[in-house]
Amino acid sequence: MRLEAKNVSFRYDRKQPYVLENRSLAIEQGERVALFAPSGYGKTTLAMLLAGYLQPTAGEILLDGKPLPRKGVCPVQLICQHPETAINPRWRLKKVLEESGRLDETILRAFGIESAWLDRFPRELSGGELQRFCVARALMSGADFLICDEISTMLDVITQAQIWNVVLQEAERRNMGILAVTHNRHLAERISTRVIDLTKA
Amino acid sequence: MKKLNRRTKVLLLTAVMALVLIAVYAFGLLIPEEAYASSFLQAKQPPSFAHPFGTDSLGRDLLMRTLKGLSVSMTVGLVASVISAVIAVLVGIAAATGSKYVDAFLNWLIDLVMGVPHTILVILISFAMGRGLKGLLIGIAATHWCSLARLIRGEVLQLRNQQYVAVSRRLGKSSGWILCNHLLPHLVPQFFVGLVLMFPHAILHEASVSFLGYGLPPEQPAIGIILSESMRYLSAGMWWTAVFPGLLLVAIVLLVDRLGDHLRRILDPYSAQE
Numbered sequence: 001m002r003l004e005a006k007n008v009s010f011r012y013d014r015k016q017p018y019v020l021e022n023r024s025l026a027i028e029q030g031e032r033v034a035l036f037a038p039s040g041y042g043k044t045t046l047a048m049l050l051a052g053y054l055q056p057t058a059g060e061i062l063l064d065g066k067p068l069p070r071k072g073v074c075p076v077q078l079i080c081q082h083p084e085t086a087i088n089p090r091w092r093l094k095k096v097l098e099e100s101g102r103l104d105e106t107i108l109r110a111f112g113i114e115s116a117w118l119d120r121f122p123r124e125l126s127g128g129e130l131q132r133f134c135v136a137r138a139l140m141s142g143a144d145f146l147i148c149d150e151i152s153t154m155l156d157v158i159t160q161a162q163i164w165n166v167v168l169q170e171a172e173r174r175n176m177g178i179l180a181v182t183h184n185r186h187l188a189e190r191i192s193t194r195v196i197d198l199t200k201a
Numbered sequence: 202m203k204k205l206n207r208r209t210k211v212l213l214l215t216a217v218m219a220l221v222l223i224a225v226y227a228f229g230l231l232i233p234e235e236a237y238a239s240s241f242l243q244a245k246q247p248p249s250f251a252h253p254f255g256t257d258s259l260g261r262d263l264l265m266r267t268l269k270g271l272s273v274s275m276t277v278g279l280v281a282s283v284i285s286a287v288i289a290v291l292v293g294i295a296a297a298t299g300s301k302y303v304d305a306f307l308n309w310l311i312d313l314v315m316g317v318p319h320t321i322l323v324i325l326i327s328f329a330m331g332r333g334l335k336g337l338l339i340g341i342a343a344t345h346w347c348s349l350a351r352l353i354r355g356e357v358l359q360l361r362n363q364q365y366v367a368v369s370r371r372l373g374k375s376s377g378w379i380l381c382n383h384l385l386p387h388l389v390p391q392f393f394v395g396l397v398l399m400f401p402h403a404i405l406h407e408a409s410v411s412f413l414g415y416g417l418p419p420e421q422p423a424i425g426i427i428l429s430e431s432m433r434y435l436s437a438g439m440w441w442t443a444v445f446p447g448l449l450l451v452a453i454v455l456l457v458d459r460l461g462d463h464l465r466r467i468l469d470p471y472s473a474q475e
Binding site: 051052053071072073074077078080082085086087088090099100101137141 | 363364365367368369371372373374383386387
């Protein structure tokens with residue numbers, strides 16, 4: 001499988017300037033790519049386009065040569081920077097995980113998610129704990145590609161390492177493709193097999 | 202006694218208010234018709250121990266009649282505001298999730314209904330629907346949903362753009378599933394607070410339209426009817442026929458209004474730290 005952005009341009013409104021213009025990139029299944037650029041280069045926009053959260057103004061996003069499916073569980077899942085906005089504040093965390101379709105005990109254990117947390121509400125957990133739930137939810141959906149939009153930026157180094165270890169292990173095991181958006185060059189070099197620098201490309 | 206914190210106090214107060222309202226309502230329902238039967242031997246009596254609110258020109262006990270009338274008013278208020286609130290939720294969601302044209306049309310409709318004075322609209326609809334309890338209910342229910350609908354539209358518009366709704370969609374959830382699981386639970390507090398705050402309006406409109414003679418039939422004990430009958434005897438010095446029923450109506454309306462306010466404070470997360 002291959003996730004591909006083909007000559008993609010995007011602007012949020014007709015009166016606004018282009019955020020992305022004529023960008024192309026491709027990720028193979030089993031590949032780990034880091035996307036690297038300073039602020040304001042459209043990293044998050046590109047991540048949202050690739051996961052189907054936004055539709056490109058021009059160009060297309062292709063998965064195996066076909067556009068992303070509009071219905072059903074999307075094989076490309078996005079994990080965003082702020083877990084507290086990606087989780088319904090009125091849901092217990094068990095329901096958050098069940099939204100992905102199934103509860104996978106091994107993933108829960110790998111992330112160190114304790115069963116007592118499942119009965120809590122999101123605001124009773126910290127950001128790092130919530131981010132684990134977001135990553136676990138994306139992994140449990142059975143996605144083939146993970147788009148990680150600065151998922152560890154606001155976490156301390158220990159939690160960062162913990163989350164990335166599990167993600168990389170799972171990616172290895174299931175032969176997933178990963179696109180990691182990051183500001184951190186060291187992290188990018190550490191986790192990826194290839195680095196794309198938006199300032200140069 | 203241990204000092205209660207503010208939240209506990211508000212909770213207790215709300216519970217007491219709700220109990221008083223329920224008690225008035227239940228008591229009104231249980232009053233038999235004989236309790237306010239006419240008796241010409243006792244007509245036009247000022248307040249006394251036997252008749253705390255006095256009696257009217259037909260010798261009916263005004264306390265019993267007022268309480269019965271209040272329970273009728275509360276039934277009208279409750280049913281009308283429930284219907285109204287449900288309409289508001291449906292219209293609000295339709296406006297927020299429908300196409301641009303649906304939204305524009307519903308907004309225009311809200312402006313239209315809000316632009317016409319309520320009392321006139323209630324009278325017109327109630328009259329067209331054959332007056333009586335049914336006409337009044339339809340009239341009040343059809344005019345009170347506007348501001349709540351607008352509130353809910355805004356709320357849904359905001360919720361729809363939340364990240365977790367987008368995530369849910371990419372996890373393959375249908376719009377209906379998202380509506381039931383993500384959106385509706387968020388609207389529950391708005392719904393209940395809106396409902397309770399609509400209640401006093403509905404009661405007042407019921408009373409005023411009945412007072413003007415377009416609502417409930419004159420033989421029915423209702424506050425509006427009692428007040429309109431009292432008009433004829435006020436100049437004869439029978440002040441009690443208007444003062445006590447009127448005051449009780451105001452008291453009930455204020456009570457419900459305060460109850461709604463307290464409910465809002467309890468349910469609204471922004472006041473949680475107060």
